[in-house]
Amino acid sequence: MSFTAALHTLGSFVSELPASQLCLGAAVLGLISHHAYFIHGERDAHVWTYFLVLLGTPSMLAALLYLSTAAGLSHTVSTVTLATTSFLSAMAASIFVYRLYFHPLSRFPGPSPTRLSKLYYIHAYTQARGQYFRVQQRWHAQYGDIVRSGPNELIVLRPELLPVLGKAAKGSWYNNGNRNSSIQLVKDRETHSVRRRVWDKAFTPDAVKAYAPRVKHYTDMLLEKLAEGEREKDITAWFSYYTFDVMGAFTFGRDFGMLEKGGRDGSDYFLRMTHASMRSIALLGHTPWLLLLMEMLGAAGKEHMKFLEWCKERVDDRKRRGMGEMGSDLFEVLLEAEPKNIGPHHVPLRGDSRTAIVAGSDTTAATLIALFTYLGSSPETLSKLQAELDSLPADSTESPYLSACINEALRLNTAVPSGVSRYIPPEGVTLDDGTFLPGGVNVYFPLWVAMRDERWFDNPEEFCPERWLISTPEKLAEMKAVFQPFWIGRYQCVGRPLALAELHSVGAAVARRFDISLVGDRDAAFAKTIDTFTLEMGEIRCVFTERLL
Incomplete structure (x- = not known):
């Protein structure tokens, strides 16, 4: 069979499918795409490819149907729209259900929208007029020391995690450097x-x-x-x-x-x-x-x-x-x-x-x-x-x-207030209270919040240089454990x-x-x-x- 004949046969087959079967087939492909591909690892770097596929595939399918069958333009458009919508809807539904109920982070508390998509960050950032560190502070006050701030992201206010993060790989934020790399953005x-x-x-x-x-x-x-x-x-x-x-x-x-x-x-x-x-x-x-x-x-x-x-x-x-x-x-x-x-x-x-x-x-x-x-x-x-x-x-x-x-100016007004993005090592981390953080999770340590926390700083909102000069060695060690304005470890x-x-x-x-x-x-x-x-x-x-x- 020639290539042209094969295309004609495929176009006829798709065109003659009942709507229910067409939707089901496209939906199954959507589910397979999520579970066989998108669920495994980050895909930020390939966004341009996905964008072109999203634009090109429906157009190619429409051209195939229109040129290889006797179907009219309206039937072709409706068929392609139905298939595309079924594929994307099924994939999105699969993603959302997984993130809500089956993701390793599903047990951690946090704002409901962040569990579904990191796009909620844009809303939170805008509503806070650019003061995301205050958003982090409100979330910690509401949900505790560990907040799920994205589908695969936690904000963790635990000092014992800092030595681990000091050695950890750079997190998903640094995918921004895929087109404009630098010593700061390079992840390798x-x-x-x-x-x-x-x-x-x-x-x-x-x-x-x-x-x-x-x-x-x-x-x-x-x-x-x-x-x-x-x-x-x-x-x-x-x-x-x-x-x-x-x-x-x-x-x-x-x-x-x-x-x-x-x-x-x-x-x-x-x-x-x-x-x-x-x-x-x-x-x-x-x-x-x-x-x-x-x-x-x-x-x-x-x-x-x-x-x-x-x-x-x-x-x-x-x-x-x-x-x-x-x-x-x-x-x-x-x-x-x-x-x-x-x-x-x-x-x-x-x-x-x-x-x-x-x-x-x-x-x-x-x-x-x-x-x-x-x-x-x-x-x-x-x-x-x-x-x-x-x-x-x-x-x-x-x-x-x-x-x-x-030191007080750096503490109260730390230059990178929301912290930096790091991955939990593949084997995971167990915190002092027994909480297990799964490997591969994107984590932030919220510096601005931590350095205004009364557990580690007395009268934390006060500008008090004396705290660095007269505190006991034990208290000074507590403060220094979270005072990391220049970060810690290999990426200091x-x-x-x-x-x-x-x-x-x-x-x-x-x-x-x-x-x-x-x-x-x-x-x-x-x-x-x-x-x-x-x-x-x-x-x-x-x-x-x-x-x-």
């Missing part, structure tokens, strides 16, 4: 280890020490800008200009000119574009298949797509300038290793540039903004810090009380030494030179914060008055 452990060894060269103690004069240069520039003109300043803007310029110089050997121009003349373009891109990721990132599909369709947000292209342009510009032009920077290290950045462990420079800027600037800026918001609304704490700094050599940042203030933030250097440099210099008072209410200031994976701070204003020393 060996690839990450290879790339991390390259990055570590830029963050050795000697490398960070050598970068100290440049940090001081931008700190001095920030001080002058805070002293100029009106005493009332938008600290969200100025501390962001500072951290983005520092990271621009550290990453590419050139700053963005934000501090110098005060964000004028488009100098803050990258800052605005970064935040717009991160908002797209925040909204869609918990459903990686949807973000990947939107990116492929060019519908992930104009600013998000511009941001990706802008990162590529910065990489191309830095490549053209070659080695050693501006002294040591991150890209000098990356470009030196680029000839070996090939094969299965290749990570594109564009992705690494995005990671360096976002992870190194947004996070540090958020902490500085929080630090001075608290100091500006806590006169006694500020005076105590100034007294200790005044007793030290002029340029010293070795202040235990300053370190305690920074590589830029931690530089971030702490910036925080101490600016914290000491600004507190030494200025008396600071917050404009308005502190709670109202933090109410404008948005969780975009990192924290995006709303406008917060402080008055800076030069001290008479």
Whole structure:
């Protein structure tokens, strides 16, 4: 039988099937698709294939029926619609029944919609005006320490799980990196280890020490800008200009000119574009298949797509300038290793540039903004810090009380508030109370919630630097068990030494030179914060008055 004759026979067979048999056959295929394929592992990376199949298969079936039989157009359309609807309905029903009653996580409590689909996250995030960490806090108050937040996802507020998560594989959120990989997003452990060894060269103690004069240069520039003109300043803007310029110089050997121009003349373009891109990721990132599909369709947000292209342009510009032009920077290290950045462990420079800027600037800026918001609304704490700094050599940042203030800012306003996505190891984990967490489950440890929990922090909502200085060793150990603002284990933030250097440099210099008072209410200031994976701070204003020393 020829191919054409076979198609004609198949088309005739489908066309002549009674509607009930057609529906049944399509439904059986839907059930088989779920249980034989979709139920086994993640499928985010293949979303484009599924999208094309979903569009193409009904069209091909319609063409087959129409061209190989005498059926009219209306009969063809109704037949294909019936078959497609039966297939998708049966598969969806199978998925929902499995997730509700037979999934290994079916015994864990949580909002009903999250058991069916992670799409509910988009609703919860939007309703909370971007403060997903508060959603997590409400869920834990309602459901307990373990909350089912997705079909295959738990939020677990148990410190004993942290050492396990510190060694665990990256979870489903990192599927967002399938098209735009970076050291942050890459999931393969060996690839990450290879790339991390390259990055570590830029963050050795000697490398960070050598970068100290440049940090001081931008700190001095920030001080002058805070002293100029009106005493009332938008600290969200100025501390962001500072951290983005520092990271621009550290990453590419050139700053963005934000501090110098005060964000004028488009100098803050990258800052605005970064935040717009991160908002797209925040909204869609918990459903990686949807973000990947939107990116492929060019519908992930104009600013998000511009941001990706802008990162590529910065990489191309830095490549053209070659080695050693501006002294040591991150890209000098990356470009030196680029000839070996090939094969299965290749990570594109564009992705690494995005990671360096976002992870190194947004996070540090958020902490500085929080630090001075608290100091500006806590006169006694500020005076105590100034007294200790005044007793030290002029340029010293070795202040235990300053370190305690920074710890409190990191605790109350941690830079990645909702936590990071990790997989429970295949063998599963048994918690201290005997609760068993199945292997392969996507898990978050909610950092913002944990670091405001009265089980581990006395008066957890209070800004109290003294807790880090006068607590008993036992209490200090309890606090440190959950105090992980830079994460823990193999994926701990590589830029931690530089971030702490910036925080101490600016914290000491600004507190030494200025008396600071917050404009308005502190709670109202933090109410404008948005969780975009990192924290995006709303406008917060402080008055800076030069001290008479």
